Amino acid sequence: MMQEQFKQWLKQTGKAEATAYNYAKAINKISEHYSQNIYKNIDIYAIQDINKLNEIQNDYKTNGKFSEFGRKNNGLYTASLNRYVEFFTQNITSSKTEQNINTNNNELVLSLNQNFSYERDLQTSLCLQINTLFPKYKIFGENSEGIEYTINNRRIDVLLEHIETKDLLAIELKSGEADYKVFGQISMYLGLLKEKFPNKEAQGIIIAGSIQDSLKQAVMITDKIKLKIYKMNIELEEA
Numbered sequence: 001m002m003q004e005q006f007k008q009w010l011k012q013t014g015k016a017e018a019t020a021y022n023y024a025k026a027i028n029k030i031s032e033h034y035s036q037n038i039y040k041n042i043d044i045y046a047i048q049d050i051n052k053l054n055e056i057q058n059d060y061k062t063n064g065k066f067s068e069f070g071r072k073n074n075g076l077y078t079a080s081l082n083r084y085v086e087f088f089t090q091n092i093t094s095s096k097t098e099q100n101i102n103t104n105n106n107e108l109v110l111s112l113n114q115n116f117s118y119e120r121d122l123q124t125s126l127c128l129q130i131n132t133l134f135p136k137y138k139i140f141g142e143n144s145e146g147i148e149y150t151i152n153n154r155r156i157d158v159l160l161e162h163i164e165t166k167d168l169l170a171i172e173l174k175s176g177e178a179d180y181k182v183f184g185q186i187s188m189y190l191g192l193l194k195e196k197f198p199n200k201e202a203q204g205i206i207i208a209g210s211i212q213d214s215l216k217q218a219v220m221i222t223d224k225i226k227l228k229i230y231k232m233n234i235e236l237e238e239a
Contacts, residue, residue: 002045003027009087026073026080030060033069033077044081050089050144054131057085089127089147090120122173122230123147123157126207130160137162137169151192159193167201168193178208178227183218186225 003024010020031044034056047053060070060078070078127147130139137160140146146159160169170189172182186204193202204225206215211227219225 005091006045006084006087009090010083022076023080023083026077027084030056030069030077030081033066034059037066044084048143050085050127050147051138053085053088054128054138057081058131086124086128089124122175122207126158126171126173134160134169136164140168151189151196154189154192156189165201167203168197170202170204172204172206174206174208176208177210177212178206178215179212180214180218182206182208183215183225190224 006027007020007024010023011017015023027044031042034044035042044053044056047056058064059066060081061067064070067078070081126133127139130137140149140159140161146156146161149156149159156170157173158171160171161167162169170186170193172186172189174182183206186206190202190204193200202224205228206219206225207228207230209230211229216227219227
């Protein structure tokens with residue numbers, strides 16, 4: 001049951017038993033409030049689409065249409081929803097990565113595990129902020145299919161789709177420094193996407209902690225691949 005899993009995850013991340021219980025119950029209250037306002041029964045714990053969860057999350061944020069409710073009980077509902085979306089995103093990436101590991105050989109598993117934790121954190125953080133970082137896009141497909149999207153036995157970290165044009169944006173994440181080799185990797189992804197979706201435009205973004213000059217020089221030959229450097233920030237909330 002997602003509610004119990006969420007409560008256990010909260011305790012694992014350092015929340016007290018009572019706080020975890022209140023956060024988990026708060027999601028039910030948000031479900032009730034949201035259902036009453038859209039005139040349709042919605043159980044947030046039953047939603048499997050990260051785009052829908054992000055939409056609801058935005059409705060209860062500071063400038064959202066339900067922000068007044070979100071601020072009740074010292075912001076309990078907004079904080080609970082933020083943590084649930086984080087839990088949900090981590091749950092998706094963990095599940096998909098486990099599936100990928102099970103289908104690969106031992107040598108690849110060893111290579112993956114060396115940088116797995118930090119890049120997964122980066123991926124989770126990005127997916128939580130898609131609406132802010134890429135406001136014209138949503139995660140591709142249904143049921144969060146675009147997170148670790150598999151195509152021809154290759155895995156794209158995050159695949160986005162433009163809300164209006166339906167064009168595709170492939171995102172490759174590197175927790176450390178990215179060099180020219182990543183250019184070939186994401187170029188291959190774009191080729192595979194173009195082959196599978198011939199009627200869609202496909203572009204790519206490489207997001208890394210730092211960018212080598214060799215990679216900057218490589219992308220100079222195309223306008224289909226952009227480079228971004230991520231910056232981490234710290235968010236505080238009441239315990």
